Amino acid sequence: MNAAPLSGLYAPSLALVTDLYQLTMAYGYWQQGMQDREAVFHLYFRKAPFQGGYAVAAGLALAVDWVENLHFSDDDLAYLGSLRGSKGGALFPTEFLDYLRQLKFTCDIDAVPEGTVVFGNEPLIRVRGPLLQAQLLETALLTLVNFQTLIATKAARIREAAGPTDQILEFGLRRAQGFDGGLGASRAAFLGGADATSNVLAGQRYGIPVRGTHAHSWVMSFEDEVAAFGAYAKAFPDDSVFLVDTYDTLDGVRQAIKVAREMRANSHELAGIRLDSGDLAYLSREARAVLDEAGFTATRIVASNDLEENLITSLKQQGARIDTWGVGTQLITAYNQAALGGVYKLAALRKADDSGWDFTIKLSEQVAKTSVPGILQVRRYLNEHGKPRADMLYNTAAPLPDQLTIIDPADITRRLAIRPETTFRELLEPVFRAGQRVRELPTLADSRAHAQREVQSLDPSIRRFLNPHTYPVGLEKDLFDYRTQLILEKKPVRGA
């Protein structure tokens, strides 16, 4: 076996996009007769990426799509049936594979809408339903939400650095982690704040505007830069951006201006030039001066070359005259932190005799990393201007006390008493009920607009890159106390 047809994920079923242990546990639950015990899992990350103060939730639409198409095809089951244990016997008995064949998805799913700003330890997705099914969703949900949230957040940071009016073009496909890594990142980058992509498939699939200039090879295929630029202008008289650094950047700008003059004589305008190497602060200032002096004040300056939010901030501080940022590797892979460590933890399990819930925790050496038991909701309290003030996790399976206090589990002395009149919204919204979708998802463009409003609603101290202020997120006091009690019960008592 070697390359799968068409190199990638060309599969009528994506049920096998999972870790083997989801299937071995599923078999174990089925064998124990536990497959239909009602369970609750939460998907969350512990720390916002890039040492930042927030993240932009993303990936829900892809996750919904995966869930709605979840089924085990005959090919899937034939493969699972072919797996052998170390003693040579079938890993999974036929009866279990028949069970998977007829499995129908019946879970409830609640989720934070795409584009919403979120913080560490807040459930982005809550799955409630039969234990076996809810467990089976883990890997795919994590893969999609971790990556989409990571890239959307990176794009939001790059937007923060570029400011509201500069254009951000994502063109990282060649450095992406596979075709779908590129496609998915283009989607998330647009959601988080990019204006356009070079990825044509992303344009077709998601309706993202596509943009491009030309490569050095274009210039090298002609006698000189004037010939190359002239030929490109002939093809795209109103949409040409000339790459000027094949031989010498400022010399290239002068050649571009020669062609731009001819274009203007024919009632066309040079749209832009692109700088792809060298000192972008210096070169962009020089290029701007030369263009302006020649009367090409509307010609845009596009820059590329390993750009990311800190470099863009620095270039702006140096007075760079760049108005369009071409961002590749650093955005498409979230290069400086290439993964978000989201997890999916069991938090409640219906008792075997159906007499109520057992709430469950996973301990950790650090108490802040210990999971939160319950059937959780996130309530976002707003200040008098309608801006986020603090988030509270609470257990929807227990009554809320009249006087609400939020406790930061990482610092139990950090507490916030909530005045009764404080307005709030609940972040987790119903998406599936008993396996049926109950919510239309917004378009990608609407999620993008939501993301921009959400990020802008945060105080600048939370949005800044260096040592951002920590937005208050905590547990409602009853939940906090209950969790502490559960930890003490589960932890072996050590003598000293």
Next chain:
Amino acid sequence: MNAAPLSGLYAPSLALVTDLYQLTMAYGYWQQGMQDREAVFHLYFRKAPFQGGYAVAAGLALAVDWVENLHFSDDDLAYLGSLRGSKGGALFPTEFLDYLRQLKFTCDIDAVPEGTVVFGNEPLIRVRGPLLQAQLLETALLTLVNFQTLIATKAARIREAAGPTDQILEFGLRRAQGFDGGLGASRAAFLGGADATSNVLAGQRYGIPVRGTHAHSWVMSFEDEVAAFGAYAKAFPDDSVFLVDTYDTLDGVRQAIKVAREMRANSHELAGIRLDSGDLAYLSREARAVLDEAGFTATRIVASNDLEENLITSLKQQGARIDTWGVGTQLITAYNQAALGGVYKLAALRKADDSGWDFTIKLSEQVAKTSVPGILQVRRYLNEHGKPRADMLYNTAAPLPDQLTIIDPADITRRLAIRPETTFRELLEPVFRAGQRVRELPTLADSRAHAQREVQSLDPSIRRFLNPHTYPVGLEKDLFDYRTQLILEKKPVRGA
């Protein structure tokens, strides 16, 4: 538009997995009548990833598959036809789209086989054929080869740290950059030296062994660890690896031993335990002692938790008793360097009057980064033990002199004279001729075995992680001199 069907790359055509500028340039070449001018491009990276001394070439089989399936479907062309320029006119005229519709691939492709060790500035792929076609391949070839080579190299380094007999399990899917990021990385990780994956789809698609343990949620779904381990052992009596750190690691080991004793009474053996947190050096030594004392000397100890080559090296130096390494995020994303900066550069173009070749270069501020003109081959000279001694790039379109000298373009005083009797092999092998495949590709397992032999053939000083020795790679002297002359011709002369 929102989620594409089945979340990912479920497409009958992958021709649009490209940057828009490949298509705008294609239109420009077509408009100029240059579409069939014969061109030569090389795909190469400049520096081995991870500050390492080598890379393991990978991705060719996926690239071949993409190329063989390359065609523009009606949907693709309809989308391209729908694109508009800034003045509202069609970006591409219908005649050009018709040209794309009937386009047949006719290029020659030569490539380094997967699993071969390669170094900076060496072409991994050489494409020769009609300019328009050769240009169109750029993005997809780069995406596939950059990512596969990156991950295969990371896996080879992890294999180097783990040693030849320890098992390496790749289980990073949940942190992968999308479904296909995970699938592709599983493939490349296996090629580079991993033994198995948790990714079931990768098992099905590529025949990679699949492995798994169980999650914390399994333990949390039972009354206690003994009940959880017992139930898992019932499902997989000869293939159970118990995760012991849900509450307290060493306590978990003792619970595992209780169940292992019952298993042994029924003629089954506990395959392993897994440690997923805490001080893995200390905990593995303690766990080994407890297991050995109880008579479970064959029970393996699996460790996971952000492992990578440096941490594995350190754990081994600390006497950790780990024999199976579960590697996730750090391998699946090549976390500490999440992209390989491979490029695709035009190096030769047939003269318009067909009287010969124009060799082309892209200048850079740093001469070492300037591209190499010619129709290149890489010759690997071997020492008296058949091990790599030095690599020489030369232009196949020029005669080789009798006395061969290799010059390092980054340090022109670093030269190596080749004795005539020195044995060598040529790295680039024919894969396509006139658009037809002329070579069967090896199986993935064969490429994996080739990779292990290749890495082992390198001197340990080149394989080490810290400040590895630089393997000698240079230009044949005639090529070096010709390139220098071209640079001087192209560079604007500045006064001072």
